[in-house]
Each structure stands twice: as structure tokens, then as C-alpha cells.
Amino acid sequence: MVKANTLRADSPSTFPQEDAEKAPFHGTSGIVLDQVCHAFDAPASRLDVLRDVSLAIAPGEFVALLGPSGCGKSTLLRLVAGLERASAGTITQDGAPIDHPDPSRIVVFQDPTLFPWRTVWQNVALGLEARGVLKQEKARVDEALCKVGLESFAHVYPHQLSGGMAQRAALARALINQPQLLILDEPLGKLDSLTRMEMQGEILSLWQKNGFSVLLVTHDVEEALFLAQRIVIFSPRPASILAQIPIDRPYPRHRGDPILANLRHEVLNRLGLGESW
Amino acid sequence: MNTSSVALDKPAETPRAKAGSGDIAVCNAAVRSTAVRRTRFYAFGLLPVAAWGLLGAITLFWPDKPSGFAEEWPCTREFGAGALTLAAFWLLLAITASFSSLPRVIERINAGFRHFAPWLIVLPLFLALWEILTAKTGALAPPFFAPPSSLIEAYRDDYARLADSAWNSIKLLLEGILWGALTGFTIGVAIGWSQRINYWLHPFLRFLGPLPPTALLPIAFFFFPSSHSASVFLIALATGFPVAILSWSGIASVNKAYYDVARTLGASERFLIFRVAIPAALPQVFVGLFMGLGGSFVVLIVAEMMGVKSGLGWYLEWAKGYADYVKMYAALILMTFLFSGLISLLFAVRDRMLVWQKGIVKW
Numbered sequence: 327m328v329k330a331n332t333l334r335a336d337s338p339s340t341f342p343q344e345d346a347e348k349a350p351f352h353g354t355s356g357i358v359l360d361q362v363c364h365a366f367d368a369p370a371s372r373l374d375v376l377r378d379v380s381l382a383i384a385p386g387e388f389v390a391l392l393g394p395s396g397c398g399k400s401t402l403l404r405l406v407a408g409l410e411r412a413s414a415g416t417i418t419q420d421g422a423p424i425d426h427p428d429p430s431r432i433v434v435f436q437d438p439t440l441f442p443w444r445t446v447w448q449n450v451a452l453g454l455e456a457r458g459v460l461k462q463e464k465a466r467v468d469e470a471l472c473k474v475g476l477e478s479f480a481h482v483y484p485h486q487l488s489g490g491m492a493q494r495a496a497l498a499r500a501l502i503n504q505p506q507l508l509i510l511d512e513p514l515g516k517l518d519s520l521t522r523m524e525m526q527g528e529i530l531s532l533w534q535k536n537g538f539s540v541l542l543v544t545h546d547v548e549e550a551l552f553l554a555q556r557i558v559i560f561s562p563r564p565a566s567i568l569a570q571i572p573i574d575r576p577y578p579r580h581r582g583d584p585i586l587a588n589l590r591h592e593v594l595n596r597l598g599l600g601e602s603w
Numbered sequence: 604m605n606t607s608s609v610a611l612d613k614p615a616e617t618p619r620a621k622a623g624s625g626d627i628a629v630c631n632a633a634v635r636s637t638a639v640r641r642t643r644f645y646a647f648g649l650l651p652v653a654a655w656g657l658l659g660a661i662t663l664f665w666p667d668k669p670s671g672f673a674e675e676w677p678c679t680r681e682f683g684a685g686a687l688t689l690a691a692f693w694l695l696l697a698i699t700a701s702f703s704s705l706p707r708v709i710e711r712i713n714a715g716f717r718h719f720a721p722w723l724i725v726l727p728l729f730l731a732l733w734e735i736l737t738a739k740t741g742a743l744a745p746p747f748f749a750p751p752s753s754l755i756e757a758y759r760d761d762y763a764r765l766a767d768s769a770w771n772s773i774k775l776l777l778e779g780i781l782w783g784a785l786t787g788f789t790i791g792v793a794i795g796w797s798q799r800i801n802y803w804l805h806p807f808l809r810f811l812g813p814l815p816p817t818a819l820l821p822i823a824f825f826f827f828p829s830s831h832s833a834s835v836f837l838i839a840l841a842t843g844f845p846v847a848i849l850s851w852s853g854i855a856s857v858n859k860a861y862y863d864v865a866r867t868l869g870a871s872e873r874f875l876i877f878r879v880a881i882p883a884a885l886p887q888v889f890v891g892l893f894m895g896l897g898g899s900f901v902v903l904i905v906a907e908m909m910g911v912k913s914g915l916g917w918y919l920e921w922a923k924g925y926a927d928y929v930k931m932y933a934a935l936i937l938m939t940f941l942f943s944g945l946i947s948l949l950f951a952v953r954d955r956m957l958v959w960q961k962g963i964v965k966w
């Protein structure tokens with residue numbers, strides 16, 4: 327389905343297995359967060375959300391973030407996307423500081439946030455249109471719709487799509503920009519469990535074929551274990567990194583893999599939920 | 604608004620079901636040979652025929668009560684004949700509505716007839732009652748009351764002046780609405796988007812907005828070079844205020860996530876305004892236009908009554924001068940069609956521009 331030339335030129339053919347123990351500042355390629363702190367100015371007091379978060383995501387790497395609800399994961403993603411500036415610390419992409427949003431880092435939110443006044447096709451075309459290249463690159467819209475299997479729904483409006491289809495359209499809208507980093511904020515959180523498993527497989531194959539890095543926030547430990555090469559565990563707010571657990575298992579993974587089951591135990595322990603297992 | 608178009612696509616089933624017992628066998632070779640199939644005789648369709656027939660009969664055969672200086676009201680015969688002609692036409696429709704597999708156009712007309720049949724019964728009965736109370740018994744006496752038949756005379760004798768007045772009203776109204784809608788929309792979007800513009804323009808909207816534009820009429824007539832330009836200004840004001848307020852609130856209530864999505868996709872500020880904010884705010888803008896239209900009608904008529912020397916408002920005043928109440932009714936009815944037509948036009952434009960809302964909101 328995906329032609330070889332749609333792969334990013336700079337994408338590695340193999341996906342480096344990031345060593346969790348390795349210091350995050352070994353190079354300048356990929357996304358690097360260095361002692362990032364963030365606080366919101368609440369009316370009464372400052373709300374500290376992120377504390378000294380240092381993290382590196384290598385090109386092509388798949389990293390999952392886990393942490394208690396409200397700890398600051400979405401905030402972290404917004405900083406990486408460039409939608410907001412961190413109160414302190416630096417975030418760089420290939421060595422250059424991130425200070426504004428850029429199509430090389432696309433966010434897919436829990437809500438598909440498709441524009442209801444645009445058809446699926448027009449929604450997917452959004453990035454090309456915004457950058458004024460739609461006329462020349464129309465074919466890429468159809469290609470992106472094909473990638474997510476929505477070619478026959480190109481001309482319907484978003485409200486006519488099921489939840490899974492809408493999220494697939496949002497993925498197509500992101501992928502058409504050939505991002506270096508795909509930022510996923512609980513993208514499957516609202517889907518039923520069967521659709522979710524199906525979509526997990528699709529995200530995985532899109533990642534393997536396109537070679538971008540993924541930063542995934544999820545509340546589903548199984549999902550993180552099934553997809554990610556590394557799981558980063560956050561403390562309650564203000565979020566700081568409690569642990570980084572490499573998932574050194576080859577793809578395709580099996581949900582019943584006993585090694586994954588052991589890792590699940592470890593992850594839950596780190597989240598303070600060990601007894602419930 | 605939308606029910607009629609739905610009903611046109613899908614003929615209502617109820618009248619057909621009611622016709623069940625009154626089934627009359629109409630079947631002949633010609634019908635069979637053209638593959639047109641008779642379904643059930645549309646007996647309910649006979650009721651409009653009967654009602655219009657009754658109206659015609661009452662008008663023609665019940666003599667007018669002599670009143671004032673005339674033995675008979677004008678145009679009684681034309682009115683009666685018209686009612687009977689319509690009755691004959693409904694009979695034709697009732698018969699064709701009993702067949703299926705007809706050409707599409709006729710199918711659509713039939714569906715329309717079925718949809719409007721109940722109204723086509725009530726309307727002539729109302730007209731008949733009106734005719735009886737005025738021309739036939741004199742219970743409602745002239746000059747304040749006139750039978751529906753006499754309206755025909757008003758239109759026949761004074762159509763030139765009426766048409767001219769209506770045309771002048773339309774021109775003045777559209778000019779004012781156009782200016783008002785454009786400025787209102789621009790101002791609304793600007794204050795919805797820019798904090799600084801909001802800071803300077805908000806007080807004007809806050810304090811001048813609630814002032815009824817008609818209150819400014821005497822001053823406007825004094826300040827503007829012509830009563831025409833003064834009226835355009837006031838109509839624009841009446842239209843523009845609600846459009847500005849609702850465009851503003853529409854822009855202000857756009858889901859912030861839409862901007863986040865667009866910004867990560869590389870959207871410029873211009874793109875955010877014209878491709879995100881405005882399309883998202885458009886449903887609200889149309890609510891503002893709808894309200895603004897209502898306000899503009901008020902200003903139009905008052906302005907025409909007070910200073911502009913043409914238009915339907917002026918015509919009302921003119922007819923009042925002659926105590927010609929029939930002409931006033933005629934002008935009022937024309938006005939009703941004009942204004943409801945404009946509202947329908949607005950709805951049609953909205954339905955086209957907001958097709959995407961179908962299935963999200965119930966109109």
C-alpha cells in the first residue's frame with residue numbers, strides 16, 4: 327500500500343532500541359527535553375505541572391508515556407508540539423529549539439477534532455492547504471486516505487463516521503504531512519476495545535512503514551506494552567520521570583507474551599498499582 | 604422550513620391510508636397500456652375540491668348585502684369564478700394523485716398536493732367565513748373590513764403603484780441589509796479575533812447597540828443628505844448590530860482545539876481566521892442575520908412612513924389618507940409575502956452553506 331518513496335529520506339531502516347540508562351543528551355538528532363519545568367498561572371497560585379523532565383526520543387523511536395490522570399502528560403505533549411512554551415528548560419528538535427508548532431511534529435488528540443464543516447477529504451487536505459501546496463499535491467490526499475482505509479469515505483462529513491473511522495481520518499490528516507514525530511494523546515481512549523486493538527495494529531504498521539518517531543500518551547498499560555519500545559512512567563503532578571522501562575521485544579508482538587506480562591507487573595508496580603495485579 | 608422538502612421526496616402516507624374505505628375502482632385500458640398503475644383512489648383529495656367549490660358557490664350565489672353606495676362588492680364574480688377554477692384544478696390533481704409510475708414532475712406535484720391538502724381545505728373555509736361575515740351579512744362593516752374578493756380589485760386597479768412601492772422597498776431594504784450585514788460581520792469577526800479591536804469597539808456595541816435604530820430616525824433625516832441615505836444607514840444599523848454580536852460570539856466560542864490542530868499543520872494567522880474561525884462561527888452568523896432581517900423590516904416601514912416618499916410603508920400612509928382600507932390590506936399582504944420571502948431566501952442560503960450541519964442539528 328505504501329510506496330517506498332513515501333518513506334522519509336532520513337528515516338532509519340531499523341529502529342534503534344534506545345537504552346533507558348543512556349543519558350538523554352548524547353546527540354542532537356531527534357527530540358531532546360532538558361530539565362523542562364512548566365507551571366500554569368492559576369488565579370490564586372502557580373500550578374506546577376512538570377518538574378525537571380529530561381527525555382530524549384531518537385529518530386524513529388516509539389515511546390509511550392504513562393502516568394496518573396492529571397499529572398501533566400498532555401501538557402508535556404503540547405510543549406513538545408510547540409503549542410506552548412515551557413516555563414523553564416529547553417526542548418530541541420535535531421538541535422534546534424522548539425518555539426512554535428511545526429508540521430514536522432503533528433498531534434493527534436483523544437478527540438479526532440475533525441472540522442465538521444469539511445468533508446473527510448478536505449480535512450485530510452488541511453495541512454497541504456494551510457501551507458499552500460494542495461494544488462500540486464492533491465494525489466497525496468487520496469494516498470493518505472488509502473493508507474488508513476478511508477478512500478470510500480472521502481466525501482462524507484465527519485459526523486457520518488464512526489469513532490474509529492474518525493480517528494483514522496485524524497491519523498491520515500497527520501500523516502499526510504510526513505511528520506518526523508507523531509504525538510498521540512490517548513488517541514484510542516474513546517474507542518471500544520475491539521476497535522482499539524485493530525487501531526493499535528494499524529498505528530504500528532504505519533509507524534513501521536513510515537519511519538517517524540512516536541510519542542504516545544495512553545492510560546492503557548497493555549497498549550503501551552504492545553506498541554512502544556520504551557515506556558516512561560511519570561509521578562503524580564507535578565510530573566517527573568519515575569522510571570523508563572525498555573520493551574525489548576520484537577514486532578509483531580503477541581498480547582499473551584509472558585515476558586510482556588512480567589513487564590506489565592513491573593509497570594504497574596512503578597505506578598503504585600502493584601497490589602491490584 | 605425543511606419539513607416540506609422532506610415530504611416532497613417521500614409522499615405522506617396518512618391521507619392514502621384514510622382513503623382505504625372510500626376506494627373507487629377507476630381502471631381502463633389506456634391506463635394499463637402506458638404501464639401507469641392505479642394505486643388507490645385518493646379520496647382525501649376530494650375534500651379540497653369540495654371546500655373550494657363551497658367557497659365559489661357561496662361567493663357567487665349568496666347575494667351581497669347592499670352597503671353604503673354600492674349594491675354589490677367589486678370583483679365578487681371574479682373571486683367566485685377563481686375559487687371554482689381552483690376546485691376544478693384540485694379535482695385534476697386528486698385524480699392524478701391516484702396513479703403511480705407517472706413522470707417525475709407529476710409525481711412531485713402529486714406529493715406536494717398530498718402534503719398541502721389539509722391546508723387547501725382550511726384556507727377556503729376561512730375565506731368563505733370572511734366573505735360571509737363581510738360581503739354577505741355585513742356583520743363586519745366597511746370601511747374597516749372588506750371581503751377577500753375586494754382585494755382583487757385593489758390589486759387590479761392599483762397594481763402599478765403597488766409594484767412600484769414594493770420595488771422601492773426592496774431596493775432600499777437590500778441596500779441597507781447588504782451594508783449592515785457586511786459591516787456587522789466584519790466588526791464581529793474583528794472583535795472576536797483581536798483583543799485590541801475588542802477593547803475599542805466593544806463599548807460602542809455595548810452602549811449604542813441596544814438603542815432602537817428607529818429612535819435615531821429624526822436625527823438621521825436631519826444629518827444625512829437625503830432621506831434615502833438616512834434610511835439605508837438606519838436599516839444597516841438594525842441589521843448590523845445583531846450580526847456583529849452573533850459573529851463575535853460565534854468566533855469567541857470556537858473550540859480551541861481546532862486552532863491547535865490547524866497551527867500544528869502549519870496554518871498562518873490568515874488561515875486560522877478564514878478557514879477555521881469563520882466557518883466554525885457561520886451558524887451563529889446566520890442567527891444574527893435572521894435577527895437583523897427582522898429589525899431591518901421595522902426600520903424600513905417606519906422610515907418610509909415618516910420620510911421616504913416611496914415604498915410600501917409610504918403606500919400604507921397614502922392609503923390611510925384616503926381611508927382606503929382595502930388598499931391597506933392589499934399592501935399588508937404584499938408586505939407579508941415580501942418579508943417572508945426574504946426570510947425563506949436567507950434560510951435557503953443557510954441550508955446551502957451549512958449542509959454539513961445536516962445530521963448534527965435539527966433544523
Ligand SMILES: Nc1ncnc2c1ncn2[C@@H]1O[C@H](COP(=O)(O)OP(=O)(O)O)[C@@H](O)[C@H]1O
Pocket residue numbers: 366367373375393394395396397398399400401402563
Ligand atoms: N491551560 C491550563 N491552564 C491551567 N491549568 C491547566 C491547563 N492545562 C492543564 N492544566 C492543569 O494541569 C494539570 C495537568 O493537566 P494535563 O497535562 O492535561 O494532565 P494529563 O496527564 O491527564 O494529560 C491538570 O491539573 C490541569 O488541570
Ligand SMILES: [Mg+2]
Pocket residue numbers: 399400511
Ligand atoms: Mg491528558
